[in-house]
Amino acid sequence: MTQLADLQQVIREAGVDALWVSTPANVQALTGFSSGADGKVLVGPGDAVTLYTDSRYTVQAQEESRVTVHIARPPETFQHAADGLKGLRVGIEAEHLTVAGLEDLGQHWDAELVPMRGLIEGLRAIKSPEEVQAIREAQAVADHVFAEVRPMIRAGVRELDVALELELGLRRAGAEVGFDVIVASGPRGAMPHGVASGRVIEDGDLVTIDFGARLHGYHSDMTRTLAVGTPSDEMRRVYGAVLEAEEAAIAAVKPGMKCADLDAVARGILERHGLGEAFAHSLGHGVGLNIHEAPGLRKTSEEVLAAGMVITIEPGAYLPGVGGVRIEDLLLVTEDGYEVLSLTPKEAI
Numbered sequence: 529m530t531q532l533a534d535l536q537q538v539i540r541e542a543g544v545d546a547l548w549v550s551t552p553a554n555v556q557a558l559t560g561f562s563s564g565a566d567g568k569v570l571v572g573p574g575d576a577v578t579l580y581t582d583s584r585y586t587v588q589a590q591e592e593s594r595v596t597v598h599i600a601r602p603p604e605t606f607q608h609a610a611d612g613l614k615g616l617r618v619g620i621e622a623e624h625l626t627v628a629g630l631e632d633l634g635q636h637w638d639a640e641l642v643p644m645r646g647l648i649e650g651l652r653a654i655k656s657p658e659e660v661q662a663i664r665e666a667q668a669v670a671d672h673v674f675a676e677v678r679p680m681i682r683a684g685v686r687e688l689d690v691a692l693e694l695e696l697g698l699r700r701a702g703a704e705v706g707f708d709v710i711v712a713s714g715p716r717g718a719m720p721h722g723v724a725s726g727r728v729i730e731d732g733d734l735v736t737i738d739f740g741a742r743l744h745g746y747h748s749d750m751t752r753t754l755a756v757g758t759p760s761d762e763m764r765r766v767y768g769a770v771l772e773a774e775e776a777a778i779a780a781v782k783p784g785m786k787c788a789d790l791d792a793v794a795r796g797i798l799e800r801h802g803l804g805e806a807f808a809h810s811l812g813h814g815v816g817l818n819i820h821e822a823p824g825l826r827k828t829s830e831e832v833l834a835a836g837m838v839i840t841i842e843p844g845a846y847l848p849g850v851g852g853v854r855i856e857d858l859l860l861v862t863e864d865g866y867e868v869l870s871l872t873p874k875e876a877i
């Protein structure tokens with residue numbers, strides 16, 4: 529949960545008098561209100577914090593919100609907020625507010641609208657103990673479901689049916705499906721986001737499975753690549769290289785480590801194996817209310833790891849027309865290094 533006091537300090541440092549929050553995960557982080565459908569927050573001026581939502585969510589907002597709730601629909605929402613904003617500088621979330629949303633605010637507010645990026649996202653990157661617990665529980669559900677479904681992953685079974693069983697398992701355990709389940713077998717493994725298709729798994733395939741639970745609003749994320757029968761020597765070599773990259777990157781996780789440097793650890797190993805071009809995405813990302821959030825573990829990142837961050841380490845190698853491998857773990861960055869939260873074993877290939 530993002531501390532409002534921290535945000536108020538960040539707002540002051542950013543040189544604005546108030547902040548209009550419209551990104552659903554940021555609204556939830558600040559207030560506890562979990563409906564992504566209609567929730568906006570005005571933080572400031574001063575200590576005032578108001579959640580705006582409409583009358584479909586009156587009861588839910590009363591139950592969930594830690595801040596004052598005002599039930600209204602636009603344009604009344606904007607008119608209500610306008611009263612305290614005359615002549616002030618109000619930050620808006622440049623990465624989320626639409627052009628139409630900006631026009632609406634401009635019409636109703638006699639205030640200077642200041643586009644800002646990543647203010648709340650930066651605070652959200654460090655998880656509270658309660659948030660870590662929610663993610664830990666989400667990952668434990670995913671580990672359990674994976675173990676239940678593992679025996680059915682064999683030749684003759686459709687990718688879709690594997691995905692369906694994973695989804696059912698998550699639902700039965702009281703979790704939601706965190707994102708579209710990726711089951712990419714054989715040549716489809718060359719697609720990093722190869723969501724499950726009707727393809728029937730064949731003997732000799734590698735099968736990449738990437739899925740996560742969402743529990744109490746928080747996500748888990750894990751990928752395993754499994755062998756069905758005996759894969760080709762080439763794909764076994766690729767698997768070994770990706771595993772080496774993953775293990776080296778995990779071992780390098782500690783507070784103070786630059787995210788770009790961590791990406792370079794894995795990328796360097798894959799380059800030495802001739803797979804630099806085949807590593808078609810970033811090394812990992814933060815996980816929380818969103819499946820992808822700060823920090824970004826990529827070449828161009830300027831972020832630095834800190835204790836309390838929950839991140840993925842997920843190098844991969846993708847060979848079009850041949851197949852692919854990805855191995856992903858979910859980690860908590862701790863004061864003295866890391867803790868791996870995803871406990872599903874990696875099978876020998």
Ligand SMILES: CSCC[C@H](N)C(=O)N1CCC[C@H]1C(=O)N[C@@H](C)C(=O)O
Pocket residue numbers: 707708720721738749750751809810811812813819820842856
């Ligand atoms: C659609 S959610 C996918 C979750 C998955 N574990 C994941 O984050 N993946 C799969 C392969 C690449 C990676 C990803 O999407 N990374 C993003 C952050 C990137 O831009 O590299």
